Amino acid sequence: MKRAFYALAVAFVLAGIVHILIILLIPNYAAKDAWAKLAGVAGPWKFVMVAEPGGQDGVLPVVDPAFGTAACRYDLTNAPLRVSADGQLPFWSIAIFDRQGRNIYSFNDRTAIERRLSLLVINPVQMAQIRRSPPPDSDKAVLVETNVSQGFVLIRALQENPSWAPAVRDFLTNAKCEQYFDYLAPQSDS
DSSP, rough: OOOHHHHHHHHHHHHHHHHHHHHHHHHHHHSHHHHHHHHHOOTOOOOEEEOTTTTTTSSSOOOOTTTTEEEEEETTTTTOEEEEEEESSSSSEEEEEETTEEEEEEETTTEEEEEEOOEEOOHHHHHHHHSSSOOOTTTGSSEEOOOOOOEEEEEEEEEEEEEGGHHHHHHHSSOOEEOOOOSSSSSOOO
């Protein structure tokens, strides 16, 4: 009986130690989310290639090896985010996430205007300014209004077969992720 009680006490102490160690290690793993990983490889307002098509290693986990993926961090505090890319691909998609990795909005080439990647992410104050005086190119862009000031966007491009590799790479590496100050420019009456 004494031995069983002693073994049970040792098991509880060991379980308690393991539990405490796990709790102490959580912050180390929690800081390795997508936002932190992207911050480690590139500053804001710049796309970085996070996964090459067919590649296994990347900044972020590879979900489908047929897709190339680029990511960009943004902060809407001073200006809206403008994302654009040119090229004809079999398929591309873009998703907007907040800092915690929650999806805010997504669309693809099938739902984009003229199948072109042109996106403005804006906060409510910036939306009011754009509605008052729309910039000339805003009618060809998908406008997404959000209260989330910081986040990141992911562009995924399909490489149907190896012959598409240069087009996918060009599409992702030449994509623009920039602050959009043109919405503040006064419109001239011509």
